[in-house]
Amino acid sequence: MSAYRTDAVVIGGGVVGLAIARQLAQAGHETIVLERHAGIGRETSSRNSGVLHAGVYYQPGSLKAQFCAPGRAMLARYCADTGVEARFCGKLLLASNEDEAAALPALLTRAKANGVRDIALLEAAAARRLEPEIACVAALWCRDTSIVDAHGLMQALAGDLTAAGGAVALATEAAAIARDGDSLRLLTKEAGGAETELVAPIVINAAGHGAPALARRTAGLEARSQPRQWFAKGNYFAFTGHNPFSRLIYPTGAAATGVAAGLGVHATLDLGGQLRFGPDVEWTQSADDVLVDPARATLFEAAVRAWWPGLPDGALAPAWAGVRPKLHGPGAAAPDFRLDGPAQHGVGGLVNLFGVESPGLTACLAIAARVAAMANS
Structure with a gap:
């Protein structure tokens, strides 16, 4: 099976995955997004309150706190610049x-x-x-709280990605990840059953609900890097x-x-x-x-x-x-986001995102900047 080589692969076409892919593409990386559904943002990104949070609730110093207020400001500017509808209602x-x-x-x-x-x-x-x-x-x-057109936001992010030379592969799932020299090799499966391989030095697992399962199908990850969902x-x-x-x-x-x-x-x-x-x-x-x-x-x-x-x-x-x-069950304290990069799991070029729920929509652009830096480190 021949493999297509690219600069970066982002797994997951939700708002966070699209924001990361846009960031990578605009930095000059040829970037492909793999989305298992027939359209972008069909899971968590489109089934929420559509609120851009100010950052009231989160433990100071946590990733949620670090990303929320700056991310809201970044997203407010982005919506104003691109015409994505948003309204500050408080x-x-x-x-x-x-x-x-x-x-x-x-x-x-x-x-x-x-x-x-x-x-x-x-x-x-x-x-x-x-x-x-x-x-x-x-x-x-x-x-400092607003509501946003989440679908319009994802369409704008996807548009920026393609304008920068990237692409979104719909109805395509990442089945497994393994090391391939200085890069990573992904086995992908299309909805019709066809299998292909991608090789890239940067792979971002932003698959949302599917992220822990994909981590279990990634060669070289220890159990501590495969959290329970x-x-x-x-x-x-x-x-x-x-x-x-x-x-x-x-x-x-x-x-x-x-x-x-x-x-x-x-x-x-x-x-x-x-x-x-x-x-x-x-x-x-x-x-x-x-x-x-x-x-x-x-x-x-x-x-x-x-x-x-x-x-x-x-x-x-x-x-x-x-x-x-x-990343927690009933009655347990809510944990922080997990952004596991090479420093955490030892697999170069790979970043796994786990438990990215609210304020993920608000923080998507701030998360994207951090993840892109982790992948390039």
Whole structure:
């Protein structure tokens, strides 16, 4: 079997993979993206809230904190320059009781340590002046939060990649990786069953849910470089009535604990003004488990009424679900992103990305810059 030689291969056509491929291509590397689906961004990148986070929640010094605020600023400039639609709507983080209110100053301190500047602590009356329908005892008002057209963003990144001489190979999966002299050899399989080989000195495993499995199919990686994969499903319900909110509304209970798979059921808006609630956390066994159980509406109603008592009965309809690529199971503290390069696993030219969930969308350009530097080191 003859092999095609190129400069770089990125496995995974989600927003992070495309951002990395764009970075490499614009640096002069002939870059090919392998995407197992028939289109880009069909997993985590398109099944989320579409929020560009400010960086409130993350442990200072963590990769999530390092990437989030700078990444949001980079992405805001990118959207302005390319015409990708985004809207700065801000978000309110609500404390529903005195215990949650007592945790807000620490959350504010953490946010400022992470580079969040436009954020303030509000009393309940001030928060209700912004959003009269909410119920809270205190809140944080973060203006540096926006929503983005994630599909438009991925199309723009893919367009930059191809303009720089790169390409996206759809319906093509990376089956195995092995050392080939100073390069890496990839066995690829197309949807129709055809097999080809690619050889490149730089290989980036940004396969999302598939990244740990691909690591297990990479020759020379020790067990510690092959993490276990967990799947946390997040369901969304659409609101069928008149939307009373103009900002994102988040509960703070989950964020304050630091031991949560998500940020709690929150109110999110799309660019058309449609109000949705989610995601919750439903542990599952498969990344493909994306059907929403209508019966979960009862759980959603209870969660939302903790901060919006006026939610009408029967106003929630199943929308969609996404599955987060987790590196921890139920009840465990959420770990940081893992960017494993040659310094971590000893395989030159290879970078594995594990557990890149939120704020991966926000941080995609910042992650891309770091990964490209790791691959070239």
